[in-house]
Amino acid sequence: MKKFYLTRDEKKAIPFILPGVAVTALLIIYPLFYIISMSFSENAIGQSGFAGLTNYLRLFKNPMFTSSIWNTLVWTLGTVIPAFLIGFILALLINRRGMRIKGVFRSLIFVAWIIPGVVKATAWKWLFTTDGGMINHLLMSIGVIEKEIAWLSSPQYAMLSVIIVQVWACAPYVMLMMTAGLQQLPRDLYESAELDGAGWFKKLWYITLPMLKDVSFICILMLLVWAINEFSLIFIMTSGGQNTTTLSILVYNQFQVLNINSASASAVMQLLITMIFAALYVKFVIKEDGYEKKEKMAGAYGNCFDIYYFRIRSDRSIISACMGGKYFFQTRK
Numbered sequence: 001m002k003k004f005y006l007t008r009d010e011k012k013a014i015p016f017i018l019p020g021v022a023v024t025a026l027l028i029i030y031p032l033f034y035i036i037s038m039s040f041s042e043n044a045i046g047q048s049g050f051a052g053l054t055n056y057l058r059l060f061k062n063p064m065f066t067s068s069i070w071n072t073l074v075w076t077l078g079t080v081i082p083a084f085l086i087g088f089i090l091a092l093l094i095n096r097r098g099m100r101i102k103g104v105f106r107s108l109i110f111v112a113w114i115i116p117g118v119v120k121a122t123a124w125k126w127l128f129t130t131d132g133g134m135i136n137h138l139l140m141s142i143g144v145i146e147k148e149i150a151w152l153s154s155p156q157y158a159m160l161s162v163i164i165v166q167v168w169a170c171a172p173y174v175m176l177m178m179t180a181g182l183q184q185l186p187r188d189l190y191e192s193a194e195l196d197g198a199g200w201f202k203k204l205w206y207i208t209l210p211m212l213k214d215v216s217f218i219c220i221l222m223l224l225v226w227a228i229n230e231f232s233l234i235f236i237m238t239s240g241g242q243n244t245t246t247l248s249i250l251v252y253n254q255f256q257v258l259n260i261n262s263a264s265a266s267a268v269m270q271l272l273i274t275m276i277f278a279a280l281y282v283k284f285v286i287k288e289d290g291y292e293k294k295e296k297m298a299g300a301y302g303n304c305f306d307i308y309y310f311r312i313r314s315d316r317s318i319i320s321a322c323m324g325g326k327y328f329f330q331t332r333k
Contacts, residue, residue: 083167091182125236
């Protein structure tokens, strides 16, 4: 068993780290364990006791909980998929050669990301309102609709409205991450593919997408976590009404009516869902660190590894890379 030792500098840093650890334990860890304990308790006026899984069994039988799970699923898929696709398309446009005012275009899009959530929700609520809202006015002026639509108070359009706002807010994050990834891709790969006759789509499908799978994975995980935990935008725009009661809204409503035990059980369920994605993220980061170390070790011995395969016409070109950073191509028929 490998022993763990602290260096002199690390020992000196302990007194400075302990206050932060204490604050974290007080403000995060203690409330977390308290909520978990309350989910297994049965509290009444003047008495409390251990209830086992009663609160969870009661929660699963509650139609409001099952409805909130379905709404959360619709909300999550409806925001994550479009936000990722739109952000990726914007990144491809920004990364194109010869595009002018690239910085201005990127800055204007990124404004949607840096605006505080409360401000975004309030502004969009005004845009969607039936009392002089700009969305209805614009759609009526171009003949798309004949009369105003109650976007936020209609069961048919409320969820769609908040999804549109969330996609508008999160797509710039994907754009920023994917742009950074695209700028790190070596031009040698694309130039060699062009020499072999690869068009735009084949370069995208066989080079860009595979080499950006790590960045894409991180973006999707972050979008999933944000969507599941989102509260302020939905609450400000619809107050959780009209089929927009997600799990976060349900937890809040249960606490509001002092249904502490059921609210704690709902909060624990939401925490478990979030922890699954958090565990995937941690595992992914650890895996990447191990892969980078393997790359460096292989480079020390001068070995070469196949990075990716793609098919151009009837030839199969193998992109190989030396760990020194030089790329070369071999063509097999």
